[in-house]
């Protein structure tokens with residue numbers, strides 16, 4: 265048996281241990297990237313091979329947190345893919361504005377930059393008072409940072425460029441207070457986002473919403489898991505509700521392709537079909 269084949273077996277057994285012992289099921293995540301992450305975890309905790317992680321994940325108190333921090337990669341930024349935020353501003357928010365109250369669910373929110381970007385859009389379109397954003401993730405460390413809403417001030421220049429391309433109406437700095445090297449999201453925006461732990465693999469429908477914005481999460485899942493998660497999104501959305509996925513993600517080829525109508529193909533925005 266080659267070393268690579270042995271590593272594949274160890275990786276499978278490691279994920280089995282995570283699922284059975286802790287209820288975190290990564291078995292339907294895309295294989296190649298997960299194997300790289302498990303290798304990185306082994307290296308960072310001083311294990312000579314992936315197999316040595318298994319007894320630790322089964323028995324060592326506190327090890328789960330370290331494992332999860334490596335397996336979930338909360339990479340994000342404000343107004344990531346600005347064209348998508350511009351499309352939301354121009355094509356989706358005017359329709360959402362017809363509702364007396366608007367609820368949005370953002371699963372896989374990472375450290376919060378994405379939900380706060382959406383809160384800025386609502387503010388600029390005069391819709392913030394009636395909007396509520398629920399932002400969820402499995403990574404509790406990322407959620408704690410998101411709730412704190414404090415980001416390195418050096419990131420703001422790049423975020424401001426994205427914001428301008430997303431049709432920003434003022435300057436992004438208006439939504440932050442900056443002291444020393446850190447910038448904090450303004451309180452009215454922060455209060456509009458509720459952060460919570462929710463696992464797309466194991467947990468049920470989160471709540472009834474008018475839009476699900478879940479970007480750069482499905483890309484990590486295999487087709488079986490994508491279909492499970494799309495069922496959750498479909499059941500969470502009101503009729504005519506919007507679904508926005510990441511730039512490399514699509515409904516095509518999934519069980520849900522004909523239950524949504526495209527709104528903007530490039531920006532990966534769909535609308536739940538009225539008749540479904």
Ligand SMILES: C[S@@+](CC[C@H](N)C(=O)[O-])C[C@H]1O[C@@H](n2cnc3c(N)ncnc32)[C@H](O)[C@@H]1O
Pocket residue numbers: 336337338339340341344371372373374375378400401402403406462463464465478479480481510
């Ligand atoms: C690459 S980030 C995407 C962040 C943001 N949506 C964006 O596009 O900038 C992926 C996020 O998905 C989260 N995630 C991975 N598996 C998840 C699951 N089963 N349930 C909920 N969130 C998950 C990770 O913890 C991570 O924060």
